[in-house]
Amino acid sequence: MKLLILFLSVLVLFVWLGLKIQNDPGYVLFAYDQWTIETPLWFVIAATVIFFILFYIILQFLIRLGNVATQFRTWAQQRRLRRAHERTSRGLMELAEGQWKLAEKNLLKAVQYTDMPLINYLSAARAAQELGEHERRDDYLHKAHLAMPSAEIAVGLTQAQLQFNHHQLEQALATLRRLHELSPKHIYILKLLQNIYLELRDYENLETLLPSLKKLKVLPGLEFDSLQQKTYIGLLKQAEKSHATEMVETVWQRIPKELQQEPSLLIVYAKHLMKEKKEVMAEQLIKEALKKHWNDDLVSLYGLVVGEYIDKQLSHAEQWLRLHGENPALLLCLGRLSIQNSLWGKARSYLETSLSFSPSAETYSVLAQLLEKMGE
Incomplete structure (x- = not known):
């Protein structure tokens, strides 16, 4: 509609100009130095109009040519991206199937054109780990961090998992401690830290981790209770091996009161007391514990301890x-x-x-x- 109005307006203008020129043709004179050019006015007007029309046509052609080039580049990029997605999907499937070499190859071929190189590098690192290529694994992890610096937690967790799986416990621990400083309440970081402390039998650090594990509910209730018992049993046994009685007592006093009644802990502590010739104290502890909770292992130990009055001990047991x-x-x-x-x-x-x-x-x-x- 707009083009039609414009066309009609131009047509009316030309008709009006034509009538004017017919009555008075006029002329245009161009002079430069010794040169002069004289031409009818209508010719100048027609030439000017034709020039602007040609200029407009060429300009539109160049714009369309630029659009075609842009569309071609966009199409080529989308095609490369689609192929990269296909290669990435194939690589991830091969990784799940245990085809490590093929997975690594396809994931790396796609990494240049994919919009998520982080996934490719992390997955390639897993494949390299399975192939025993630990230098390549670390190189891919480094490239993953460079590809997306904001994903430091994701890269670090992958690195820690791979190090842990390869029994590089000290390296995994260093990685996780760094991540724990960055994100102290990250549940999965805490869980991996707990696993590594257990593997290393680092019960001191595991004990310091217990409050966070409990507060953030990293483990189910029964699993946390079991971990707590393992931690304090480990601390008691390590203190006992050091042959420092005061250390065992210090650890025992650190144990929460309700946990001191757990048979597994009580047995370790009672046996220590028996070795230290504190059997009267051991007998009292076991007897009090059995009043609250019956336990066959505690009963068996009660038969080995020699209390202050052995006859009364027998009467009580009967x-x-x-x-x-x-x-x-x-x-x-x-x-x-x-x-x-x-x-x-x-x-x-x-x-x-x-x-x-x-x-x-x-x-x-x-x-x-x-x-x-x-x-x-």
Whole structure:
């Protein structure tokens, strides 16, 4: 519609000019130095119009030519991007299938034209790891970081995982500590740190990690409880190996009160007390713990500890028969306590009853030693 109006306007203008020129043709004179050119006015007007029309046509042609070039470049880029996506998909599939060489090859071929080179480099690093090419792995990880500096956590986690899988525990730990400084509340970083501390038996650092693991709920409840027990058992055993009694006591006091009642921890600590000739204290600890929670391992240990009054210890243990009369561990405990009280017949009866419920090499061994004492 606009073009039609423009065309009609130009047509009217030309008709009007034509009528004017017919009445008075006029002329245009061009002079330069000694040269002069005289031409009719209508010729100048026509030439000017033709010039502008040609200029417009050429300009439009050049613009369209530029658009075609731009469209071609866009098409070529999209084609390269599409092919890069196809190669990346193929490489990721080959990585999942365990075809490490092919995966690495396709992922690297696509990296130049893909819009997410980070994925290609990280995946290529995994493939190189599986091929045992650790220098190439580290090179790809470095390039991944250069490709997207903002993805430091993603690159670092991949590096730590690969180092951990290759049993490069110290290197993985260094990587994770750096990441932990960058993101102290990152759940997966905390979980990997926990795994490495366990592998390295670094219970001191694992203990410092426990509050964060609990607060951020990195592990399910039961799994966290198990980890907590492993941590303090490890600390107790390491302190005991150092032959420093005060260190064991220090660790024990650091353990939360409710956790001190856990049989696995209590057994380690009670055995330490027995080695240190603090059996009275050990006997009291075990007895108090059994009042709250029955545990066969604690009962068995109670039969080995020598309390202040061994006769009262036997009498106390015999009270448990009312609730646990058919418990093999309790009967073994009573057999041992009877031996310590020199009650051979009673000891034999307890041990044989225990064997009738659950034959065990340990009970047979105690009974054999008893029979030897009795001359049988």
